[in-house]
Amino acid sequence: MSRSGSSNSGANISSILGSTHKRYKAPVSSEARASRLAPVPASPGRPKTPSGRSTTPIPEERGISMMDVSNVDPEEVLVDFENVEADVSGEIDPSWFKSSSTTDDKVMVSVRVRPTNKPVAWDVSADAHTLTLDPLFAKNDQAQKFDFDAILTGSPNKPIYSTVAQSHVSAAMEGYNAVVFAYGQTASGKTYTLSGDDEEPGIIPRAMKDVFRHIKHNESREYLLRCSYLEIYNETIQDLLAPVGSAPVGLQGGNGGDIVLSPLREEVVTSLKGVHEVLHRGESHRRTACTDWNARSSRSHSVFRLVVESRERLSGVTRPQTPGGSGRHTPGGGRQTPGPRLQAIGGRSVQTSVLSLIDLAGSEKATSDKERTREGKYINTSLLTLGSVIGTLSDNAAKGKSDHVPFRNSKLTRMLQPSLSGNARISVICTINPEAGAITESTSTLLFAKRIKSVKLNAQKKEVVDTDALLERYRQEIEDLKTRLAEKEEVLADNSPRKLSRRLSAREKIDESKAMKDLNNRIQQLTKLILTSNTVEEGGESRPGSPMKLDFDMEPYQLQQELLAARVQLESQARQILALEAAMPPAQNIEGTEAELRKMVQDEIQKRTEKETWAEQLVKELEKEKKLRIKLEEERKALVSFVSMVDSLGLGGLSQAAGQLTPTSSPVRNKRDHDEGPKLPSLLDQVPEEDWSILGDLSFELEMKAKAMDGKSPLRRGILGELKQNLTSS
Numbered sequence: 001m002s003r004s005g006s007s008n009s010g011a012n013i014s015s016i017l018g019s020t021h022k023r024y025k026a027p028v029s030s031e032a033r034a035s036r037l038a039p040v041p042a043s044p045g046r047p048k049t050p051s052g053r054s055t056t057p058i059p060e061e062r063g064i065s066m067m068d069v070s071n072v073d074p075e076e077v078l079v080d081f082e083n084v085e086a087d088v089s090g091e092i093d094p095s096w097f098k099s100s101s102t103t104d105d106k107v108m109v110s111v112r113v114r115p116t117n118k119p120v121a122w123d124v125s126a127d128a129h130t131l132t133l134d135p136l137f138a139k140n141d142q143a144q145k146f147d148f149d150a151i152l153t154g155s156p157n158k159p160i161y162s163t164v165a166q167s168h169v170s171a172a173m174e175g176y177n178a179v180v181f182a183y184g185q186t187a188s189g190k191t192y193t194l195s196g197d198d199e200e201p202g203i204i205p206r207a208m209k210d211v212f213r214h215i216k217h218n219e220s221r222e223y224l225l226r227c228s229y230l231e232i233y234n235e236t237i238q239d240l241l242a243p244v245g246s247a248p249v250g251l252q253g254g255n256g257g258d259i260v261l262s263p264l265r266e267e268v269v270t271s272l273k274g275v276h277e278v279l280h281r282g283e284s285h286r287r288t289a290c291t292d293w294n295a296r297s298s299r300s301h302s303v304f305r306l307v308v309e310s311r312e313r314l315s316g317v318t319r320p321q322t323p324g325g326s327g328r329h330t331p332g333g334g335r336q337t338p339g340p341r342l343q344a345i346g347g348r349s350v351q352t353s354v355l356s357l358i359d360l361a362g363s364e365k366a367t368s369d370k371e372r373t374r375e376g377k378y379i380n381t382s383l384l385t386l387g388s389v390i391g392t393l394s395d396n397a398a399k400g401k402s403d404h405v406p407f408r409n410s411k412l413t414r415m416l417q418p419s420l421s422g423n424a425r426i427s428v429i430c431t432i433n434p435e436a437g438a439i440t441e442s443t444s445t446l447l448f449a450k451r452i453k454s455v456k457l458n459a460q461k462k463e464v465v466d467t468d469a470l471l472e473r474y475r476q477e478i479e480d481l482k483t484r485l486a487e488k489e490e491v492l493a494d495n496s497p498r499k500l501s502r503r504l505s506a507r508e509k510i511d512e513s514k515a516m517k518d519l520n521n522r523i524q525q526l527t528k529l530i531l532t533s534n535t536v537e538e539g540g541e542s543r544p545g546s547p548m549k550l551d552f553d554m555e556p557y558q559l560q561q562e563l564l565a566a567r568v569q570l571e572s573q574a575r576q577i578l579a580l581e582a583a584m585p586p587a588q589n590i591e592g593t594e595a596e597l598r599k600m601v602q603d604e605i606q607k608r609t610e611k612e613t614w615a616e617q618l619v620k621e622l623e624k625e626k627k628l629r630i631k632l633e634e635e636r637k638a639l640v641s642f643v644s645m646v647d648s649l650g651l652g653g654l655s656q657a658a659g660q661l662t663p664t665s666s667p668v669r670n671k672r673d674h675d676e677g678p679k680l681p682s683l684l685d686q687v688p689e690e691d692w693s694i695l696g697d698l699s700f701e702l703e704m705k706a707k708a709m710d711g712k713s714p715l716r717r718g719i720l721g722e723l724k725q726n727l728t729s730s
């Protein structure tokens, strides 16, 4: 299973958004692909090309920065009819912009029959909007016939979008909450319908394009768009726009029966490209896995939400185009600029609506894989809960009852509670596999579709002076900034009653000018976040990037200040350069200094090398000396033991005799004679150090021989005599 960038979903969105990303799910098997040309009657739309679909993987996630709405960088996100980017042209049905066709108080229910080249068990009548189970397969010969708002077949996604979703997207743009969701057994085509692929973009990318078209064609309103993307996996809500591993999203009841999802990222989008990036990132995080039925089966329910804030623009205002054609304008603080101005204090009401596009995971049988089976249980349980919620709602509607609805039994139904309770336009597209082997699952899907059809809706527009709406917060900030800018201008103006009593110093003027420039920048940035028809570009070119190179909308006074500030800055930089030059020594001095320095360094290196060599020699000498000392010490010890052995053998005379060999006599007394007469020096004292080694050898020899015999034997005496002789001669 993956929750990585391996999905190709970005593509299906991208093709409609004009990008090169590839499709979301793996292609159908060749068999299934062939089935696109299957004998199921086709709904209107352009014919499908027989070519296989591209499977080029989407690029790795590009680390698109996350955007926290509360801390949004306005430079990146404001949009309006003048500044909406990307190509929103083509295939526009003007009537679509005039009205929202979903005035119904019922859920719109459509069935999409997936193409197949195997024998089908259902008789499909797209014109009559009916589906009938072939009597051959019917149990007890009871023909099952279902009729819905639309029965759709074939591979093209465009007719699907215009039939089941376009009016709901329009409703969302007009202030109604709208929900479109796909329901059906696994591998029946839900993701294909919602996301589509390169060749056949699905409902989500088509809906987003329509959103920008709507803005382009509605000059009387301005808009702010935010989107979020989440999935419900094993009953845990995950934010698909947050980095992988982020904390799950909590779900709580809010004011007025609303649901609050937190923490959930909402990203302000100002262009189709921006929406594409968000969708691409979210889909790359979706959990999909290969199952027994689908190479890329969705293992979660996914919900793409677009929050649409809009309000009336002031009448009769048009935004001037900058030389770059970006449509940006520079609000002029207290000045009367010709550009449109967001409403002054006392604001217009803001309409807020949410468009939710939901791809439910498919119901499935247990699989051979343990993990897939576990996921399947969660999926089936939440779909069952959805079924029972729909069942109760439709019962309540049919019988005028108000029985408890078990919304809280699953995250999915809890999240859908406000919409299912009536405050949304809902369109459900049920996907089925018409093959004989899938009759049970298809029948179950159709029964669900039938039940949800009778749920009663009563969607209301939410239009209030909403201080929480981002649009309103930005408006308020823009107004505050303008007031501050106007005050500064007035203080600086020569003929102003608020003019300062003293002349401003050059430094103060520069500071003031800089502060005004910052205020102006911020106003422009905020203004850019708000979309209007003037800011939507039909050609789809990007808005010119650099905002403040030179702003021709500036007042002459401000331009003068800018110029002054720039000059002073240049002068100061020139002074700094001069000062640095003066502080530097002449070139030849630098060269001389360099040569000296180099020589010093070389000398240092040589000295260091010499010291190292000397230290090495010293260490060697010390080693030698140490070895010598050890040797001498050993010899001394041997001699001591020899002497004591000689003493123990009663050969004190040897010592004496040995003592006579040496020119030096030690005054040290022999311990034997300690009481009488002059004391003989010990043998060791009498032997010069250089002869100790000879004594050592003799000592060793003596010891060996002494060990070899009985100490009292005549032989011993002979040997000792011999030794004595040796010693005397040495």
Ligand SMILES: Nc1ncnc2c1ncn2[C@@H]1O[C@H](COP(=O)(O)OP(=O)(O)OP(=O)(O)O)[C@@H](O)[C@H]1O
Pocket (backbone or CB within 6 Å): 025, 026, 027, 028, 029, 032, 036, 113, 114, 115, 154, 155, 156, 184, 185, 186, 187, 188, 189, 190, 191, 192, 193, 294, 296, 297, 298, 299, 360, 361, 362, 363, 431
């Ligand atoms: N109408 C159709 N025309 C052509 N191909 C289709 C159609 N419907 C589905 N497919 C193909 O069938 C395969 C399965 O479809 P898809 O993944 O959309 O099913 P699903 O219902 O989303 O499955 P799951 O619930 O397992 O996620 C895909 O390869 C898709 O391209």
